[in-house]
Each structure stands twice: as structure tokens, then as C-alpha cells.
Amino acid sequence: MSLVVSGLVAGHGKVPVVRGLDLAVPGGTVLALLGPNGAGKSTVMLTLAGLLPRLGGEVRVGDRSLPSGNPGRTNKSGLVLVPDSRALFGGLTVAETLSLSEREGGVTSAEVSDLFPALRKRWKVKAAALSGGEQQMLAVARALVQKPGVLLIDEMSMGLAPVIVEGLLPVVRDIADSTGAAVILVEQHVALALEVADEAMVLVHGAVTLRGTAAELRKSPEVLRGAYFGGDTAA
Numbered sequence: 001m002s003l004v005v006s007g008l009v010a011g012h013g014k015v016p017v018v019r020g021l022d023l024a025v026p027g028g029t030v031l032a033l034l035g036p037n038g039a040g041k042s043t044v045m046l047t048l049a050g051l052l053p054r055l056g057g058e059v060r061v062g063d064r065s066l067p068s069g070n071p072g073r074t075n076k077s078g079l080v081l082v083p084d085s086r087a088l089f090g091g092l093t094v095a096e097t098l099s100l101s102e103r104e105g106g107v108t109s110a111e112v113s114d115l116f117p118a119l120r121k122r123w124k125v126k127a128a129a130l131s132g133g134e135q136q137m138l139a140v141a142r143a144l145v146q147k148p149g150v151l152l153i154d155e156m157s158m159g160l161a162p163v164i165v166e167g168l169l170p171v172v173r174d175i176a177d178s179t180g181a182a183v184i185l186v187e188q189h190v191a192l193a194l195e196v197a198d199e200a201m202v203l204v205h206g207a208v209t210l211r212g213t214a215a216e217l218r219k220s221p222e223v224l225r226g227a228y229f230g231g232d233t234a235a
């Protein structure tokens with residue numbers, strides 16, 4: 001399923017953080033949304049998910065235009081957010097967490113354990129007792145069982161050792177390839193994100209300073225570095 005965002009204005013209260021953002025993510029592809037702290041990445045993700053009301057613009061999932069500030073309807077339309085907080089219920093086991101979110105046609109428990117073998121042995125363990133990496137796997141798995149057409153993953157690697165991140169990010173690529181979901185990945189590990197993404201975009205102070213294919217940007221680390229420091233606006 002595709003995601004098309006036009007003229008998005010997003011912020012907290014009435015104060016815009018991001019003004020007039022346009023982006024399109026075709027089904028089966030991964031967009032890496034990059035940028036320094038405070039750029040507005042999480043604000044964009046929360047707004048797309050309907051957890052913050054839109055201050056302007058349009059969001060389309062497939063041929064459907066999403067309402068503003070309606071997380072329930074947005075989720076039902078197939079857009080699923082994995083928030084940076086992971087937002088797991090600590091008292092529920094892995095099995096309970098997944099079975100509560102399962103939807104017809106979503107990834108099955110057997111497929112979850114193939115994607116994340118580390119979770120296989122932890123099925124009966126409460127979320128609160130999992131390691132940070134296992135919790136992140138569970139947060140992504142919980143999104144996958146909902147059959148997302150659009151999957152938004154905010155800072156999957158927060159607080160995780162690089163070796164764990166190296167293992168997790170390729171799963172994101174597999175998900176886009178195997179389910180046809182459009183994926184936006186907010187990620188601080190830029191080089192790793194560019195390994196799995198198709199396209200990338202750098203946001204600084206709410207404005208796009210660079211867009212390109214991940215392949216192009218992998219070859220031009222100096223251009224990427226310039227964009228992080230607020231280089232030419234290329235929106």
C-alpha cells in the first residue's frame with residue numbers, strides 16, 4: 001500500500017514544527033527519515049499516526065484520505081506506528097501481546113518466530129522482563145500481526161547495542177519486500193538505515209534539507225553531513 005503526504009503541517013498545540021512536508025512512499029519500499037535531535041521526525045510520525053492532530057495538509061494511504069487526529073481510524077486504515085517508547089504492556093507475555101493485536105491476514109505467530117528467533121524462547125515471558133532488544137522485536141512484531149499497509153518505525157534502535165541494531169534493521173527490509181508495506185524508518189544509525197532503505201530524506205528544524213535514493217546518499221557522506229548541518233533546502 002502506498003503512503004502519500006502532501007503539504008503536511010505538524011506541531012504541538014498550535015505551534016508548527018514542520019511546515020508543508022511532501023513525501024511519497026510506494027508500497028514495498030523503505031524511506032529513511034533522518035535528521036538531528038529536535039528536527040521534527042517524531043512529530044511527523046505521531047501526526048501521521050493520528051496521535052497529534054494535523055495543522056494542515058493531507059495524508060493518503062492507498063486511495064483513502066486519512067482523518068486528522070484520529071488514531072483509531074488511522075490504524076484501521078492500515079497505518080501502524082511502532083513508537084520510540086515501544087508502548088508495550090509490561091504485564092502481558094509475548095504471546096498475549098501478539099494475540100491481542102492479531103488481525104486476519106497479518107503475520108502469524110510462526111512467522112514472527114521466524115523473523116525474530118530470539119522471541120521464540122520468550123513466548124511466555126512478560127514484556128517487562130524482556131531485554132531492550134527483545135522488547136523492540138516485540139513492538140515490531142505487534143505491528144506486523146496487525147497487517148500494516150503502512151508501517152512507521154520511530155527509532156527502533158534507541159538504547160540498543162549496535163550489534164542488535166545490525167540484526168534488526170535488515171528485518172525491516174524483509175518486511176517491506178515480503179508484505180508490500182510502505183515503511184518509514186526514523187533512525188539515528190544513518191549508515192545502517194541507508195543499507196536497508198530505498199529513499200532517504202533529511203529533516204532539519206522541520207524543513208527538508210536533502211532527499212535522494214539511499215544508494216546515492218551512501219556514496220556521498222559529505223553531502224549528507226552538510227544536510228545535517230542545515231545545508232541547502234531541497235524540499
Ligand SMILES: Nc1ncnc2c1ncn2[C@@H]1O[C@H](COP(=O)(O)OP(=O)(O)OP(=O)(O)O)[C@@H](O)[C@H]1O
Nearest residue numbers: 011012013017035036037038039040041042043044
Ligand atoms: N510534547 C511536546 N510539546 C511541545 N513541543 C514539543 C513536544 N514534543 C516535541 N516538541 C518540540 O518539537 C520539536 C520537534 O521534536 P521531535 O521530537 O519531533 O524531534 P525529533 O526529530 O524526533 O528529535 P529526536 O531525535 O530528539 O527524537 C522540538 O523543538 C521539540 O522541542
